[in-house]
Amino acid sequence: MKNEWSSKWKASSQPRKQRKYRLNAPLHIRRRFMAANVDPSLRQRFGKRSMVVRKGDEVMVTRGKLRGTKGVVERVDLKGERVFIEGVKMKKVDGSDVSRPLAPSNLVILKLNVDDKRRQAVLERSGRQAGSKSGKKEVKEEGKKEGG
DSSP: SSEEEEEEEEOOOOOHHHHHHHHOOOOHGGGGEEEEOOHHHHHHOOOSEEOOOOTTTTTEESSTTTTTOEEEEEEEETTTTTEEEEEEEEEEETEEEEEEOOOOGGEEEOOOOOOHHHHHHHHHHHHHHHHHHHHHHHHHHHHHHOOO
């Protein structure tokens, strides 16, 4: 990997190259890094294992001191690759409260914000695809039973 960020770069076992890739990635690629696991009930409904966290999603913290804390995403920081949740605060030395940044990998999405028409369309499309795939498998299995 050279000085500039490259979309052709695949992978490396060297941590410094992995960090460099993430640090130099443009914002449209960094958006993909903001994915979090989806609750199992939503997985079955939409056929997606993980999704990009958005403002308004309801999430639960799964790692660290705040494990089990639920809240609504108030802000997403693409540059810092962090998510801020309403009600999750930390005290500064001067006594003021500030929002605590969390990594999206430490979150589980409990409820999706589908106010955006684009996101709603993507979810509907993925749900149909997941349903149709399972339907095709059943048909193939039945065909094998008849032939064998």
